[in-house]
Amino acid sequence: xxxxxxxxxxxxxxxxxxxxxxxxxxxxxxxxxxxxxxxxxxxxxxxxxxxxxxxxxxxxxxxxxxxxxxxxxxxxxxxxxxxxxxxxxxxxxxxxxxxxxxxxxxxxxxxxxxxxxxxxxxxxxxxxxxxxxxxxxxxxxxxxxxxxxxxxxxxxxxxxxxxxxxxxxxxxxxxxxxxxxxxxxxxxxxxxxxxxxxxxxxxxxxxxxxxxxxxxxxxxxxxxxxxxxxxxxxxxxxxxxxxxxxxxx
Numbered sequence: 001x002x003x004x005x006x007x008x009x010x011x012x013x014x015x016x017x018x019x020x021x022x023x024x025x026x027x028x029x030x031x032x033x034x035x036x037x038x039x040x041x042x043x044x045x046x047x048x049x050x051x052x053x054x055x056x057x058x059x060x061x062x063x064x065x066x067x068x069x070x071x072x073x074x075x076x077x078x079x080x081x082x083x084x085x086x087x088x089x090x091x092x093x094x095x096x097x098x099x100x101x102x103x104x105x106x107x108x109x110x111x112x113x114x115x116x117x118x119x120x121x122x123x124x125x126x127x128x129x130x131x132x133x134x135x136x137x138x139x140x141x142x143x144x145x146x147x148x149x150x151x152x153x154x155x156x157x158x159x160x161x162x163x164x165x166x167x168x169x170x171x172x173x174x175x176x177x178x179x180x181x182x183x184x185x186x187x188x189x190x191x192x193x194x195x196x197x198x199x200x201x202x203x204x205x206x207x208x209x210x211x212x213x214x215x216x217x218x219x220x221x222x223x224x225x226x227x228x229x230x231x232x233x234x235x236x237x238x239x240x241x242x243x244x245x246x247x248x249x
Contacts, residue, residue, distance in 0.1 A: 007089040008082045012052035014106060015081030019074050021110045025125070026118045041066035052078040073113065081109060084230075091234055096139035103132050104183050104233055108226040111176065115222030121172030126179045133182035142185040150181030150189040157193060173221050180229040188236040196221070196228030 017031075023039070024031050036045045043065040049055050056075045063070060084105050092098040107129035115121050130151075137147060155178030162169035181189040200221055207213040232239070 003094075004086060004089070008086045011082030011085030012078050014085065015078035015109075016050065016052045018081055018106070018109050018113075019077050022073070022077065022113045022117075025110070025122050026114055026120065038063045038066060038068070040068040052082075077109070077113060081106075084109075088234070097141065100136050100140045100183070101233065103136060104129075105230055107132070107179070108230055112223045112226045115172075115220040119218060119220050121170070121176050121222050123172070123175065126172070126175040129179040130182055133179065137182075140183070142183070146185035147182045149186040150184050151178045152181070153186050154178055154181035154184075154189040154193065169221060173225060176222060176225055177229075180225070184229065184233055184236070187240065188232045191236050191239060192225070192229040192232035194228070195231055196224045199227055200224035 020036065021031050034044075036050060037043060038045065040063060043063070049059070049064060053075050056070060059070070061070050061072070062068065085102060088098055088101040088105065092101060107125060111121050111125050114125075133147065137144060140147075142150075155174055158169060158174040158177040162171070162174055177189070177193065180192060184192055200219075203224060204213070204219050207219065208215060213219055
């Protein structure tokens with residue numbers, strides 16, 4: 001039980017840094033300097049104002065100095081990161097595959113929230129993800145050839161879709177799928193794309209039905225790619241095994 005708690009707290013800390021990336025990267029700011037400040041009054045935050053989740057609750061969701069409400073995104077990202085880290089630990093245990101999964105999700109999470117807010121997927125995140133994919137490839141169960149094939153195949157499919165859709169898909173989506181392919185290999189990349197389009201279609205339909213979005217509104221696809229990619233990475237083998245047994249074998 002203590003291992004679960006430790007992993008959850010570790011996820012909270014990483015989630016706090018994810019918030020820094022999500023806020024600063026689209027604005028072109030450094031993610032390491034200067035120290036964290038209130039985006040409204042620019043007061044430098046003390047250490048006790050930076051405790052994940054707890055600071056937000058103790059301050060009742062407001063800056064301690066200017067009393068301007070703090071975006072709910074901050075505790076949400078922290079909690080979501082911690083929850084996903086914990087789920088990865090439960091699934092993989094303390095293993096090399098756990099490290100690969102945590103790196104993968106740590107690249108996907110800031111992409112999700114940046115794309116939702118700014119409708120962009122920064123190249124630096126795709127480049128960072130691709131770099132780490134190569135560095136930790138020996139710890140993965142994906143071969144170099146499979147990894148490269150996944151990147152090329154996934155990127156090519158998304159590029160064709162981007163051309164056909166005439167702007168419906170952006171270059172960031174294409175690069176993101178190529179990056180994901182390095183982690184997944186070609187089979188799971190195809191599964192990730194299938195899941196992304198299914199989840200994206202259903203999600204978009206719900207947003208329209210509940211009048212959160214209109215039919216002509218732009219809906220970022222990066223979050224759906226991230227969900228499909230992570231689902232394929234963690235459960236892809238089981239999904240493919242079930243599919244072939246149920247419909248082919």
